[in-house]
Amino acid sequence: MLPEIIILAMIAAFLGFRLYSVLGQRAEHEEESIPQRFDAGENAQPSAQPAQSAAPNTPPRVVELEGVMPAVERGIREIASADRKFDLPSFIEGAKGAYEMVLEAFWNGDRETLRELCDDDVYAGFSAAIDAREEAGHTLSNKLIRVEETRIHSASMDSRMARIAMLFVADIASVTRDKDGNVVAGSLDDAIESRDVWTFSRNVGARDPNWVLDETDEG
Numbered sequence: 776m777l778p779e780i781i782i783l784a785m786i787a788a789f790l791g792f793r794l795y796s797v798l799g800q801r802a803e804h805e806e807e808s809i810p811q812r813f814d815a816g817e818n819a820q821p822s823a824q825p826a827q828s829a830a831p832n833t834p835p836r837v838v839e840l841e842g843v844m845p846a847v848e849r850g851i852r853e854i855a856s857a858d859r860k861f862d863l864p865s866f867i868e869g870a871k872g873a874y875e876m877v878l879e880a881f882w883n884g885d886r887e888t889l890r891e892l893c894d895d896d897v898y899a900g901f902s903a904a905i906d907a908r909e910e911a912g913h914t915l916s917n918k919l920i921r922v923e924e925t926r927i928h929s930a931s932m933d934s935r936m937a938r939i940a941m942l943f944v945a946d947i948a949s950v951t952r953d954k955d956g957n958v959v960a961g962s963l964d965d966a967i968e969s970r971d972v973w974t975f976s977r978n979v980g981a982r983d984p985n986w987v988l989d990e991t992d993e994g
Contacts, residue, residue, distance in 0.1 A: 843927060850930030854937045858979040861937075869986075870941045870975060871925045877988060878947075881905070882915045894976070894989040912954035920946040920966045928972050928994075935980040942994050945969050970994030
């Protein structure tokens with residue numbers, strides 16, 4: 776039971792897919808425009824032209840909100856006002872995709888992808904869990920069965936920093952194997968419900984369009 780407890784504890788602690796396809800691509804050259812794929816609508820196309828700021832008199836994009844708490848609605852409207860390209864439905868879909876990519880990267884020990892997806896503190900937590908797993912000679916054969924629910928948990932603007940916390944409710948099957956491939960914990964036949972609140976952040980005044988995962992909590 777001890778290995779199973781350890782692995783489940785690590786997953787619970789560091790739970791909250793290539794990053795660039797969902798959160799946007801980092802600029803390789805300052806002259807290049809960077810498409811905001813986390814915010815852009817379905818018909819948006821990457822542009823080779825330099826990015827341009829919205830005109831001073833351009834009104835904020837209308838944000839349609841239903842069934843959310845007043846504090847969440849206020850935060851979303853503040854973000855949309857500060858970032859004229861922000862698109863809530865696209866953000867939610869992108870956050871769900873990022874959730875899946877982070878899980879896959881963590882399970883596979885893919886530090887490079889985690890480095891791109893997460894801020895320093897969250898990355899350090901994931902990396903420490905991977906180190907502990909590798910030291911024990913364990914590998915994970917986990918599988919995301921389904922994401923049952925994705926919704927906004929909170930939203931806020933702090934100066935120029937936008938932060939949106941998303942609640943993810945998912946069924947995950949977890950299997951831990953030793954260095955010889957033997958199952959030491961878990962089963963792919965028994966999915967466990969995971970409830971996680973992941974917070975994504977972005978400096979709306981920065982040219983970098985990427986949202987990064989900067990906090991993970993249990994829901």
